[in-house]
Amino acid sequence: MTISMKLSPPITLSEASGRPLSLSQEPEPAPRPWYARFWRRPFFLLVILPSLIAATYFYGIAASQFVSEARFVVSSRGSEGGVAASMRGMAGGAFGGFGGGGASNETNSVRDFLTSLDAVMDAHGKLDLIAMWQRPEADWLSELWRTEPELLARFYNKMVTVSLDPSTNVTTLRVRSFRPEDSKALAETLLASAETLVNRLSERTRNETLRVARHEMEISEQRVQESRAALVRFREQERELDSAGAVQAAVALRGQLEVALAQARAELTERLKFMRPDNPALQATRNRIEALERQITSERARHTETTAGGDGAVLARQLATFERLMLEREFADRQLASATASLETARLEAQRQQLFLSRIVEPNLAVYPLYPRKLVNVASIVVGLTIAYGIGWLLIVGMREHAA
């Protein structure tokens, strides 16, 4: 080998790449017919044979699968998703400030539910999923192999697809199985459980919205009742309907007394100018003044000072209590009014937030089996194998060049 290399002229690049690329170096002793050689070509073994097997499987053995499709939309009365849309707009703002119409949270949660183990077990409770995907007409490769819940859920996610179009908010549910009736029944069941979920979510939201407002309402009603009761108790205890009125009357009485006293004093002063001090008329005036002063003192004491006995109908204390109670009543009334208003708002809000699952397309009963996609599968296998073979051939030829 080395000798021949030395003798040969400098090897050019074209020569190195232009070597024959057949895998057999020594010629066959007796050339067999082309088909006999063809069997043993790697291209046949690695590409054509697997493709033929795949084609046989898909066209001969594979059981047909029927698709049932349903479409629905989860909507609410109000304009939801304002926050989500603005958040998306913020994120997309860097790319020119377009806000995409985001899918609402509820739609996403319906999709997440439909792909979850929970939905699988729910549907399995209503229909027998294992029997459904292990029908006698199912072929061994595409039927359900293992029946443990998690593996059933994995198989379920292969056979059931839930896709959401974010721009229209329409969710498409596609169910595959080996009989058209099975597909339709499962699609119906899934739609029903999705509806139950939506109703539950809606109910929950409404209750949660109303609960706080109702609680607030109860508290304020309680407060109103308590304040009324306290007022009634006060009135019974103090035998006084309106302390404010009583005070006014007392003040008026005192004013009158003061006026009378002032008049009496003026009269006394006036009379002293021309009467002798021992004049009986003066004495009468003095007596009146004294009586008035006593009266004023006792009124003042009655209204403002605490009597030693404690039974004291002291107007000041009474007035303070009365005003406190009146204020309390007023506040309680106002609180009740505002609680009523907010309950009303909450009720409206809850109505606005109510969710619906509206069916757009009812599950259909398939006539023609859309799956398995025979031509697409076989063609992709052929193309994939051919490309892989081509790469492998190029790599191996590269390696062989080094060994030469």
Added chain:
Amino acid sequence: MSLQGEAALILRGARMQSRVIGALIIREMHSRFGRHYMGYVWLYFEPLLLGICIGLIHAWRDRPAAFGAFEFHAVGYILFFVFRGILNRATMAINMNKPLLYHRSVTLPDVFYARHIIEFLSCTGVMLAMLFGLFAANGSLPESPLKMALAMIMMALFSQGLAFLASAVTAAVEGSERVVHAVTYLLLPVSGLFFLVEWLPDWLAQMALWVPTVHLFELLRDGQFGSRFRAEYDLGYIWGWIMITHLIGLAALRITRARIGLE
């Protein structure tokens, strides 16, 4: 037809090829950085520095609120650097290594494999250093390192396929290497480095998912942040890209080798 002899021949070739690639790696390192040890440091320093700069710029502007802006962009940029490093150097690969091709045991793809291994290893090293730094700084660990590694490997493979194609085109068409450089810069905004598909409005997300690197960035971030957003990627789609670019690229390199041998 002796299958055994054929297999032995291929095995011998493979062993030889791996030695050639190993030698080419050493040669490439020497020619790129000289014999100083600091040169090797530069290999790690370049992506690290760029990644940190990009991360800091974006941390300052503070766009993705859900994650740290720094770790989002710095780690993402290292993945982009795999793509950029491999593709940008591909245009010069044939011209720089032309004399080597007169050796019988050196083939064109070997030159590329050697360069790509260097790029991949340096970026992986930087990625590890960066993740360790982030862990030391704020205790954040990637949620699934396996996915991040897969993203790096697939990005390297995808870039390798493109590099084969780009170098074949450069060898065939004069002056097209400038176009390749321009394209790597133009791809930067659409590559998925700066966004998540989740942030895009629907119609744009549909378009973004046609770009293969967007899937790779989604995969990387799924490994990095996973539970904090909903990643959208299709590994089969990227494998399709990798396979097709490799098939056409390797075939184009064979043609190129035949062409440049004729000079």
